[in-house]
Amino acid sequence: MTKAICFKCGEEKFGALTACKSCGAIPKGDQELALSLVLCEHLSTNSHLLSHAHEIKNHLKLSAPANLLAQASEALKDPQLMAMLGGRSEQDPPLAVKPSSPPKPAAAPRPPPAPTSTRTQRSIQTTVLHKNPFAILGITTRDDRRKIVEQADEKTLELDHDVCQKARTDLTNPRNRLSAEIAWLPGVSPRKASQLLEGLLRDPMAIREESGLPTLAHCNLMAAAFEAVNANDQAEDVAEFIQEMAYLVDDLDLDEVVRDINEDRAVSGFPEIKDDQVEHEILERKRYFRTAIKDALNRLPPASLLDAMTFAVDGATCNGEDHAPELIDDLVDSYAVEVQGVLEREAENVKKLVQAARSSAESGESAIKPLVEKIEKVARNWDRFAQPIQLSAKARGIDHDHSNELAYSIRSLAIDLFNNHDMLDSSKRLTILIQELFAELPEVVERVEQDVDTLTDIHSKRTQAKAQAQKREAEWARAITFSADVGLVFKDTLSISPEGVVWKSNRYPLDALTAVRWGSVRHSVNGVPTGTDYTIAFATRNNSTEISLKKESTFSGFIDALWRAVCVRLMIEMGEALEEGRSLHFGDMLVEDGAVTLTKHKLLGSNEKVRLSWSDVHVWSANGEFVIGSKSDKKTYGSASYMSHWNTHLLDHVVRAGFKKGISKLSEYFRD
Amino acid sequence: MGFFSNLFGGNKEQKALQEAFGQIRKIMEDEEFQIEMLHPAMKEMIKSSPAYDRDPNGSGPFGFSATNPIPVNGPIGQLAYLSKLETNKGERVLFHRIGAINTIDVFEAVTFSGSEWFVFFTDLYHPRRSRLTPDGFRFTNDVPQFCGFHKFCQNFPYDFVEMKASERESGLSMAYIALSKVMDQIQNKAFQRPLAHKAKLDLVKSQLTSFSAQ
Numbered sequence: 001m002t003k004a005i006c007f008k009c010g011e012e013k014f015g016a017l018t019a020c021k022s023c024g025a026i027p028k029g030d031q032e033l034a035l036s037l038v039l040c041e042h043l044s045t046n047s048h049l050l051s052h053a054h055e056i057k058n059h060l061k062l063s064a065p066a067n068l069l070a071q072a073s074e075a076l077k078d079p080q081l082m083a084m085l086g087g088r089s090e091q092d093p094p095l096a097v098k099p100s101s102p103p104k105p106a107a108a109p110r111p112p113p114a115p116t117s118t119r120t121q122r123s124i125q126t127t128v129l130h131k132n133p134f135a136i137l138g139i140t141t142r143d144d145r146r147k148i149v150e151q152a153d154e155k156t157l158e159l160d161h162d163v164c165q166k167a168r169t170d171l172t173n174p175r176n177r178l179s180a181e182i183a184w185l186p187g188v189s190p191r192k193a194s195q196l197l198e199g200l201l202r203d204p205m206a207i208r209e210e211s212g213l214p215t216l217a218h219c220n221l222m223a224a225a226f227e228a229v230n231a232n233d234q235a236e237d238v239a240e241f242i243q244e245m246a247y248l249v250d251d252l253d254l255d256e257v258v259r260d261i262n263e264d265r266a267v268s269g270f271p272e273i274k275d276d277q278v279e280h281e282i283l284e285r286k287r288y289f290r291t292a293i294k295d296a297l298n299r300l301p302p303a304s305l306l307d308a309m310t311f312a313v314d315g316a317t318c319n320g321e322d323h324a325p326e327l328i329d330d331l332v333d334s335y336a337v338e339v340q341g342v343l344e345r346e347a348e349n350v351k352k353l354v355q356a357a358r359s360s361a362e363s364g365e366s367a368i369k370p371l372v373e374k375i376e377k378v379a380r381n382w383d384r385f386a387q388p389i390q391l392s393a394k395a396r397g398i399d400h401d402h403s404n405e406l407a408y409s410i411r412s413l414a415i416d417l418f419n420n421h422d423m424l425d426s427s428k429r430l431t432i433l434i435q436e437l438f439a440e441l442p443e444v445v446e447r448v449e450q451d452v453d454t455l456t457d458i459h460s461k462r463t464q465a466k467a468q469a470q471k472r473e474a475e476w477a478r479a480i481t482f483s484a485d486v487g488l489v490f491k492d493t494l495s496i497s498p499e500g501v502v503w504k505s506n507r508y509p510l511d512a513l514t515a516v517r518w519g520s521v522r523h524s525v526n527g528v529p530t531g532t533d534y535t536i537a538f539a540t541r542n543n544s545t546e547i548s549l550k551k552e553s554t555f556s557g558f559i560d561a562l563w564r565a566v567c568v569r570l571m572i573e574m575g576e577a578l579e580e581g582r583s584l585h586f587g588d589m590l591v592e593d594g595a596v597t598l599t600k601h602k603l604l605g606s607n608e609k610v611r612l613s614w615s616d617v618h619v620w621s622a623n624g625e626f627v628i629g630s631k632s633d634k635k636t637y638g639s640a641s642y643m644s645h646w647n648t649h650l651l652d653h654v655v656r657a658g659f660k661k662g663i664s665k666l667s668e669y670f671r672d
Numbered sequence: 673m674g675f676f677s678n679l680f681g682g683n684k685e686q687k688a689l690q691e692a693f694g695q696i697r698k699i700m701e702d703e704e705f706q707i708e709m710l711h712p713a714m715k716e717m718i719k720s721s722p723a724y725d726r727d728p729n730g731s732g733p734f735g736f737s738a739t740n741p742i743p744v745n746g747p748i749g750q751l752a753y754l755s756k757l758e759t760n761k762g763e764r765v766l767f768h769r770i771g772a773i774n775t776i777d778v779f780e781a782v783t784f785s786g787s788e789w790f791v792f793f794t795d796l797y798h799p800r801r802s803r804l805t806p807d808g809f810r811f812t813n814d815v816p817q818f819c820g821f822h823k824f825c826q827n828f829p830y831d832f833v834e835m836k837a838s839e840r841e842s843g844l845s846m847a848y849i850a851l852s853k854v855m856d857q858i859q860n861k862a863f864q865r866p867l868a869h870k871a872k873l874d875l876v877k878s879q880l881t882s883f884s885a886q
């Protein structure tokens with residue numbers, strides 16, 4: 001079934017358009033249906049699904065890419081799908097979905113952020129904005145020099161004299177005035193500015209919901225609101241606030257700022273300013289915004305700080321897939337410098353553990369496991385710090401060298417554990433860890449995916465091979481198992497199994513048997529059959545045993561099993577012995593790998609031995625004997641009795657089968 | 673042997689071939705014969721059910737909805753019916769059974785070219801197959817050799833060759849289309865499920881009461 005995320009509660013479910021088993025929500029209406037299609041593995045990767053689940057569960061804005069939503073909407077036009085959905089596909093109220101991938105036009109209105117349940121109202125005493133010269137003197141950007149001086153004198157009665165004089169100087173000195181204007185609320189009417197400043201103290205976070213403000217003024221108000229962030233704030237909310245600020249800063253437009261300031265200057269009688277002057281001040285302002293966010297983050301508990309950074313970068317980059325706003329990149333760069341020491345220390349710890357694991361590998365998997373666990377723990381801690389940097393690097397298409405180095409160090413251990421020590425479990429565990437922790441490194445991901453595939457494949461093949469081996473073993477055991485009672489009155493059991501041959505309570509292990517022979521003799525009186533005697537014999541290095549049987553079924557059943565259990569091995573051993581240059585006696589024949597020595601039978605005089613190559617002889621059976629004779633001389637032959645001479649049956653099989661194969665040496669029969 | 677003897681079926685091999693073709697045609701088209709091939713218990717159940725072209729109480733688009741399935745005569749009737757379908761553009765479909773919602777069998781289908789995908793619902797407990805077609809379809813004028821399976825294809829439709837081979841035991845394999853009709857598309861990986869179809873499958877699968885190993 002298709003893995004999906006419920007659009008309402010963020011829990012996992014199966015099937016994009018099905019009901020959620022956790023909250024019971026069923027997607028209805030075009031937008032919910034389209035969103036639900038995006039929230040399934042047909043359109044989103046697993047990591048995106050996790051990210052979306054996180055966003056939904058934490059009431060963050062969903063970063064569903066617009067192109068995917070468009071694809072989903074297109075799919076929903078399918079008539080049969082519409083019919084299956086019944087009345088579920090109708091217009092519904094817009095969802096708080098923010099397309100993340102398309103580039104944002106500079107002045108495009110941003111959808112208002114959804115209020116989050118974690119945001120609490122709080123008030124503050126003052127902000128940096130309240131210390132702006134305009135705020136100190138209570139004048140507007142449209143007031144002229146005379147008014148500034150008057151107001152400075154008047155304020156001296158209630159405020160510190162130096163502060164008032166400095167404010168006066170800042171506002172009347174052209175260079176300082178520009179800094180004060182940029183840090184104030186350019187383009188905002190005096191009355192509105194006053195209201196906004198009051199509101200900032202009463203409910204700082206309300207500024208996040210404001211719309212229609214000039215961008216720079218809004219940025220300044222937001223930056224001031226960051227001063228209200230405290231240790232009780234949820235990491236998710238701070239992360240969302242950072243993203244909102246970052247997008248807003250990205251919208252800053254130099255022309256707009258110049259226009260707003262010059263409009264006021266035209267009224268106040270100060271000389272107009274030029275683009276290049278403002279450009280420099282805006283750069284300074286952006287640095288200030290970054291500092292304001294950093295200060296806010298530093299007020300959070302360490303764990304929340306890490307989470308807030310990670311969530312902010314994750315959300316802004318859509319899990320490392322999209323470019324982040326400039327402010328986020330700057331923030332990450334600044335963060336990277338600050339955590340460098342921690343990362344280096346933890347990376348060093350991981351490397352020491354990797355080294356220790358490598359050294360302990362000889363001691364076996366039990367020695368490695370605790371070290372692998374420690375590596376996992378330290379690497380996870382390392383990753384908590386590195387995660388925002390990794391995401392940002394992925395979004396910017398650059399490598400994070402520390403991550404690469406650490407990932408390859410762990411991967412190298414995983415490979416060594418498997419290649420050199422065959423520790424599949426530990427190797428797989430480390431590989432999966434790398435896959436999880438370094439998912440933001442495309443090259444690492446690609447290689448590790450191959451590693452995982454390879455290890456999984458090996459694991460599966462091993463399991464299969466083990467199962468097949470067990471199956472083969474069971475089949476072999478079944479094939480070589482035979483048991484029968486022998487004797488009419490006093491019965492003895494003759495049996496053969498993987499445990500060996502048992503006869504008269506004696507057990508002969510299969511591997512101990514070195515020779516076998518068997519045969520039968522038919523008896524008859526005056527041509528009338530009177531029965532058959534069967535003989536089976538086997539030998540070990542120390543002794544031999546001969547068994548006489550009357551029943552043909554017992555004889556043939558036992559020989560079938562004996563052939564599989566013992567004879568195959570003996571034939572292979574025979575082939576090996578011959579290949580090593582040894583010669584073996586069978587009856588009156590001397591068998592070598594490439595030749596056989598037979599007897600030339602003479603009518604007069606003594607017989608003589610003749611050595612013939614296998615291509616010069618032919619074979620046949622007669623009178624219970626296996627006979628090998630010269631092709632060119634009928635009187636030259638040798639024989640071995642099947643029943644009386646050891647392993648004659650084996651020789652018979654090897655020679656006849658070898659001849660069929662066209663061999664010149666007997667040992668060639670055993671080769672492919 | 674002379675010319676006329678061939679013409680009139682005097683040739684033994686020719687006669688055997690004609691008999692085989694006759695048998696194939698019966699399997700593909702003869703509704704009675706299709707029912708006769710079934711297990712006696714099922715045969716009885718099918719024969720005792722009403723024969724109609726569509727369920728008078730059905731609702732929803734005919735053939736495309738579990739509440740308005742296509743009446744057909746048993747599993748072979750399913751093969752016969754779906755194999756006779758072609759889109760209004762003249763494309764026949766490959767199909768396989770993905771499971772059942774109670775007694776209604778659900779089939780996934782794709783045109784031979786891979787251009788369109790469908791989900792069909794059929795009710796096999798009827799003595800004859802429907803004479804109607806779902807919207808956008810008509811009956812083909814081609815010889816309606818089977819082009820699908822009443823079992824689940826793990827890698828539909830790329831496993832068509834293997835699945836056809838597996839029908840040898842049932843004796844139906846000779847009633848199937850020639851592989852050449854779909855091999856190009858299979859080799860060119862022409863069959864890609866569109867998003868809408870995947871969503872349909874998800875919906876259907878969430879309702880299945882029985883299904884093959886998926």
